[in-house]
Amino acid sequence: MDMPVTKKKKLGLKERYALMTRGLGWEPSYQPIDDIFPMDRFEGIKIHDWDAWEDPFRLTMDAYWKYQAEKERKLYAIVDAFAQSNGHLTLSDARYINTVKLFVNGFAPLEYMSHRGFAHIGRQFRDVGPRVACMMQSLDEMRHSQTQIHAISNYNRYYSGMAEFRHHHDYLPYLQVPKSFFEDAATGGPFEFIVAIGFAFEYVLTNLVFVPFISGAAYNGDMGAMTFGFSAQSDEARHMTLGLEVIKFVLEQDPVNVPIVQKWLNKWTWRGVRLLTLVAMMQDYMLPKRVMSWAEAWEIYFEENCGALFRDLARYGIVMPPCVEQIRLERDHLSHIAWCHFYQARGTSDFHVWLPSKEDMDWLSAKYPDTFDRYYRPRYEYWAKCEAEGKPFEATAVPMQCQVCQIPMMFTEPGDPLTLCQRHADYKGEQYHFCSDHCRDIFEDEPEKFIQSKIAGHEVFKGNAFRPGTDPTAEGFNPAAEALAFFRIEHGRDNGLHNGSTDERNFALWRGLAKAND
Amino acid sequence: MAVKAIDTYEFEPADKAENFHGACVIYAGWDGHLLFSSPYAWPLPPDLPFAHFIAGPMAEIFGQHPDWAGIDWNSAVWTRNGEAFAPDMQASIAANGLSHKDALRFRTPGRDGLNGAGI
Numbered sequence: 235m236d237m238p239v240t241k242k243k244k245l246g247l248k249e250r251y252a253l254m255t256r257g258l259g260w261e262p263s264y265q266p267i268d269d270i271f272p273m274d275r276f277e278g279i280k281i282h283d284w285d286a287w288e289d290p291f292r293l294t295m296d297a298y299w300k301y302q303a304e305k306e307r308k309l310y311a312i313v314d315a316f317a318q319s320n321g322h323l324t325l326s327d328a329r330y331i332n333t334v335k336l337f338v339n340g341f342a343p344l345e346y347m348s349h350r351g352f353a354h355i356g357r358q359f360r361d362v363g364p365r366v367a368c369m370m371q372s373l374d375e376m377r378h379s380q381t382q383i384h385a386i387s388n389y390n391r392y393y394s395g396m397a398e399f400r401h402h403h404d405y406l407p408y409l410q411v412p413k414s415f416f417e418d419a420a421t422g423g424p425f426e427f428i429v430a431i432g433f434a435f436e437y438v439l440t441n442l443v444f445v446p447f448i449s450g451a452a453y454n455g456d457m458g459a460m461t462f463g464f465s466a467q468s469d470e471a472r473h474m475t476l477g478l479e480v481i482k483f484v485l486e487q488d489p490v491n492v493p494i495v496q497k498w499l500n501k502w503t504w505r506g507v508r509l510l511t512l513v514a515m516m517q518d519y520m521l522p523k524r525v526m527s528w529a530e531a532w533e534i535y536f537e538e539n540c541g542a543l544f545r546d547l548a549r550y551g552i553v554m555p556p557c558v559e560q561i562r563l564e565r566d567h568l569s570h571i572a573w574c575h576f577y578q579a580r581g582t583s584d585f586h587v588w589l590p591s592k593e594d595m596d597w598l599s600a601k602y603p604d605t606f607d608r609y610y611r612p613r614y615e616y617w618a619k620c621e622a623e624g625k626p627f628e629a630t631a632v633p634m635q636c637q638v639c640q641i642p643m644m645f646t647e648p649g650d651p652l653t654l655c656q657r658h659a660d661y662k663g664e665q666y667h668f669c670s671d672h673c674r675d676i677f678e679d680e681p682e683k684f685i686q687s688k689i690a691g692h693e694v695f696k697g698n699a700f701r702p703g704t705d706p707t708a709e710g711f712n713p714a715a716e717a718l719a720f721f722r723i724e725h726g727r728d729n730g731l732h733n734g735s736t737d738e739r740n741f742a743l744w745r746g747l748a749k750a751n752d
Numbered sequence: 753m754a755v756k757a758i759d760t761y762e763f764e765p766a767d768k769a770e771n772f773h774g775a776c777v778i779y780a781g782w783d784g785h786l787l788f789s790s791p792y793a794w795p796l797p798p799d800l801p802f803a804h805f806i807a808g809p810m811a812e813i814f815g816q817h818p819d820w821a822g823i824d825w826n827s828a829v830w831t832r833n834g835e836a837f838a839p840d841m842q843a844s845i846a847a848n849g850l851s852h853k854d855a856l857r858f859r860t861p862g863r864d865g866l867n868g869a870g871i
């Protein structure tokens with residue numbers, strides 16, 4: 235007997251998406267939905283119609299695996315080739331390795347934090363659509379973190395400052411800035427997290443991170459980093475679209491959402507740009523072959539691209555965050571302020587620093603005609619004199635830090651580049667200090683949150699930066715040396731000046747060997 | 753404003769004075785000397801004479817600037833958390849009325865940084 239053959243019809247993208255997302259959900263029958271999803275209402279965001287949420291990419295799990303596996307195969311082929319051919323020796327200059335260190339210590343752990351954050355909130359939304367989208371992004375972020383660490387492990391075999399990136403992320407003073415940024419986001423509710431990370435960070439600021447690092451890698455002969463950058467970039471494009479979709483969805487649902495979202499945009503644009511201080515510095519000072527200045531990147535990726543975005547959001551009543559005024563005033567100062575700080579605080583860093591050469595300074599003068607020669611060149615020239623005299627200038631004292639962004643209080647008053655900015659607040663009988671009006675505003679909006687900040691310098695003073703079993707009352711106890719041991723910084727190897735470092739020496743030696751006949 | 757949360761949200765401040773083993777954290781920054789990228793922080797014994805704070809911890813760092821040696825401390829102008837402050841050099845940190853996490857700034861007229869340029 236002939237069996238009738240029913241030819242299986244291939245599902246269209248839209249149908250498949252419906253089946254693989256909302257089709258997997260169900261109406262709860264014996265528990266109230268508010269008890270199952272207790273986290274998506276306390277922030278005050280009102281959603282009336284979850285069905286209005288749509289994933290612009292309609293990405294389903296099966297498609298996701300196929301697509302990412304393909305990218306992974308390509309990436310690892312290049313990462314392996316890089317390792318086998320001693321790719322690290324084709325770099326433009328040994329100084330570039332410090333950019334890699336900054337990336338693995340400062341950025342890769344944030345990808346992991348982002349993975350955790352999206353996994354966390356992926357459980358919190360009552361609708362399947364955003365839950366699936368968050369899960370997918372969570373997986374992306376995990377992969378980003380892994381591929382970055384794998385690619386950079388090729389450098390870790392040869393150079394200092396990378397092996398302890400997880401521990402450094404948790405404890406090293408300068409890395410508490412990125413760490414606290416994500417902890418702040420992850421301890422908000424799901425909507426704040428998605429506005430902070432999915433929109434403010436991924437949409438508004440991500441180009442200012444990716445373009446400098448990845449083009450910087452390409453310009454400086456770093457095939458490994460370039461490849462993971464490109465591999466992540468297609469995901470970033472998806473995340474950006476998603477971030478924008480979320481924000482529009484939330485704004486369209488109810489007018490009460492608008493001021494809440496605006497407050498978060500104000501906060502996270504500021505926190506994001508404060509964090510990008512590290513990128514600004516990398517761009518202007520740490521790339522031996524430069525791509526573009528921070529000021530130029532800001533003009534293209536913020537003023538032009540994001541200017542258009544905020545004009546587009548105006549129809550919902552969203553305005554450009556007021557902190558942008560100050561960011562503009564700081565544009566031509568940010569990277570210089572940061573590098574001057576890292577130069578003098580080099581004892582507690584896990585990368586090396588150096589003074590800009592004469593050619594470097596001429597480039598900086600050309601890119602920053604209004605600020606560099608007047609405010610910053612004199613510092614570098616003086617420090618060069620100190621180095622030449624064998625008495626390099628170094629600030630070994632603990633810097634005063636901002637209670638919110640945790641950055642040392644190194645920023646100047648808006649419009650007055652010769653006066654350091656300080657703001658002050660009292661709360662429940664304690665006093666707090668801030669780098670800016672915007673960080674103080676963030677504090678005053680949620681003081682109970684920020685009184686818990688772990689300020690790195692204070693942690694040292696409280697005795698929380700010593701290894702277990704350390705006796706601070708013992709004779710000859712050296713708190714600074716003990717703190718470095720706790721931070722897992724090998725003094726004289728991981729920290730300090732590039733000139734004369736083992737990294738500089740080894741790179742020259744190995745490159746010489748690679749090019750010689752014997 | 754109160755933090756919006758799913759439950760009561762109240763915490764102890766992480767950096768209360770009693771967490772510092774008897775020390776009192778004092779910040780100090782030297783205005784017009786941007787060679788130093790920020791003010792610095794020190795955990796000080798409250799009975800430390802103010803003059804010793806200057807001659808000890810502060811000198812260790814600020815002493816690297818050519819303006820430091822020979823400052824006339826009588827003409828220095830101080831602020832504390834943004835308000836005028838006149839330290840008694842011989843009195844202790846506590847007797848000067850300073851408290852935990854006070855931020856001091858000082859200006860040294862006539863010594864205005866490298867080439868008088870605020871650096």
Ligand SMILES: [Fe+2]
Pocket residue numbers: 345348374375378466
């Ligand atoms: Fe990512």
Ligand SMILES: [Fe+2]
Pocket residue numbers: 508636637638639640641668669670673
């Ligand atoms: Fe701040």
